[in-house]
Amino acid sequence: MKIIVTGATGFVGHAVVRKCILSEAITSVIILSRNPVGKLLKRKKVRVIRHDDFLSYPPDLLETLRGAQCCIWCLGKKPRLWLNPLSVKKVNLEFPLAAANAFKSNIAPGGQRFQFVFCSMSGAEWDPLESFWETADIQAADIRKLKGAAERGLLDIAEEAPEAFRAIVLRPGFVKSDADNLSSMAIDGRPGVHVSVLASALLRVCIQQPMETIIENEEIVELGTV
Ligand SMILES: NC(=O)c1ccc[n+]([C@@H]2O[C@H](COP(=O)([O-])OP(=O)(O)OC[C@H]3O[C@@H](n4cnc5c(N)ncnc54)[C@H](OP(=O)(O)O)[C@@H]3O)[C@@H](O)[C@H]2O)c1
Secondary structure: OOEEEEOOOOOHHHHHHHHHHHOOOOOOEEEEEOOOOOOHOOOOOOOEEEOOOOOOHHHHHHOOOOOOEEEEEEOOOOHHHHHOOOHHHHHHHHHHHHHHHHHHOOOOOOOOOOEEEOOOOOOOOOOOOOOOOOOOOHHHHHHHHHHHHHHHHHHHHHOOOOOOOEEEEEEOOOOEOOOOOOOHHHHHOOOOEHHHHHHHHHHHHHHHOOOOEEEEEHHHHHHHHH
């Protein structure tokens, strides 16, 4: 299986590419990245394509991606790293929707449905008017709504073109290094998951195509631990 991965210079995306390298089911990994990726990811079956504008997918790029059956989308921006609200909206909402629209009918091998596996977050909120009385953290509330809007947008695209495109959303809680103790690190009672477990779950979903469309943290742990 040929697969596209974004966010490979980041915490989650790096772990996903490492899993792809080890997986016999994955024959080819295309990383789309604006920055160079670490040496550890430079392997025979991995190709890195420098891509600066994640709103735009010109025909020659789509030609290179042709044959891919799945994209694991790990590109995103954490609230603490926010530069300005517009850039956060662009990265977390507009980028994945632009990619999904470009990939939906252009690159999967003949007759196959393209799968877009989206790394979202637990607590992603679909209602833009939700007030989040339980948190005073405006940035955390906004990111939940942006992730919710991205999820909805992806599922809408899938509904419009069910033969060509499918979106699957994974909603991890706090993602921790494998060396960390999850229970001692729980914050606000939100669940956690080790990064390699999340990466395994993202890849497993890609390969096995489960029926579920939205996969919460607890099931991510189950899927990624088996
Ligand atoms: N870490 C967690 O605890 C956690 C929990 C729940 C959900 N998530 C979600 O999981 C996803 C990945 O998280 P992470 O922890 O791996 O984040 P990360 O380490 O900050 O990595 C973010 C990735 O997104 C890319 N990126 C950000 N802005 C970009 C832009 N403007 N153009 C191109 N690429 C851009 C970065 O590339 P550059 O290196 O080029 O900047 C990097 O590869 C995010 O969507 C996040 O919301 C994370």
